[in-house]
Amino acid sequence: MIEVELKFAFTDEILQKLKDFGAVFENDFNFSDKYYDTTDFQLVLSDYWLRQRNESVELKCPPRESYSIADDFCGTVYREVHDVNLIGELLEKLFNGKTLTTTFQSFFEIIDHYKLQVFAEIHTRRKSFRLKEFCIDLDYVGEEYHVGEIETMVEDEAQVSEARQKIQNFAQKLGFCTKTGVPGKMDAYLSQHYPDLLRRIRDFKFSQK
Numbered sequence: 001m002i003e004v005e006l007k008f009a010f011t012d013e014i015l016q017k018l019k020d021f022g023a024v025f026e027n028d029f030n031f032s033d034k035y036y037d038t039t040d041f042q043l044v045l046s047d048y049w050l051r052q053r054n055e056s057v058e059l060k061c062p063p064r065e066s067y068s069i070a071d072d073f074c075g076t077v078y079r080e081v082h083d084v085n086l087i088g089e090l091l092e093k094l095f096n097g098k099t100l101t102t103t104f105q106s107f108f109e110i111i112d113h114y115k116l117q118v119f120a121e122i123h124t125r126r127k128s129f130r131l132k133e134f135c136i137d138l139d140y141v142g143e144e145y146h147v148g149e150i151e152t153m154v155e156d157e158a159q160v161s162e163a164r165q166k167i168q169n170f171a172q173k174l175g176f177c178t179k180t181g182v183p184g185k186m187d188a189y190l191s192q193h194y195p196d197l198l199r200r201i202r203d204f205k206f207s208q209k
Contacts, residue, residue, distance in 0.1 A: 001153050002063055004163040006075035006171055007182040010138055010148035017174050023131040032123050035186070036116040041197055043116075045204055046094055049078075049186075050087070050116070057107045059087045062208075063157050074181035075167060077160055080153075084110065120193070122185050134170060145188050
């Protein structure tokens with residue numbers, strides 16, 4: 001599956017508009033994310049984000065086709081992978097340029113095999129809403145930071161452009177600008193703990209446009 005997402009700074013006015021548009025409240029819950037990488041950050045410097053959220057595992061990585069971000073849409077497009085062996089295949093290709101010749105029984109076998117370690121742990125309270133094909137999440141990281149996300153999932157890369165346009169139209173109805181990117185939870189964490197790494201990640205993403 002492919003995730004198309006736009007982050008935004010939410011206000012009481014935007015929350016009211018969500019209710020006016022008929023957004024349905026779904027859940028209010030807490031979770032912890034652990035992010036893994038090599039000691040020299042080979043994953044995140046390739047825009048690969050390997051995460052364990054509570055008991056689930058996910059790799060976010062660029063889709064097969066490269067998508068430039070339009071001037072009026074500061075969103076993201078990521079392929080989401082949950083299958084342990086597929087995650088292993090993608091990491092093997094990234095690290096060694098080879099086809100994986102073994103299978104993994106668990107996520108922790110991948111951690112051991114590639115000598116990965118936790119470099120970030122983020123605790124979040126999330127309020128989730130649903131409106132048609134959109135999932136709207138409001139994330140609170142302690143008292144100091146909060147951010148909203150509008151996302152939709154598509155199965156085929158041919159559907160990405162249409163999904164981006166739908167998110168952009170919805171965001172404009174809510175009344176916030178899609179031209180200016182809003183830092184996500186990870187950006188805020190890296191800014192505090194790994195500012196040089198954040199600069200290198202941004203340089204890499206800029207080079208891919």
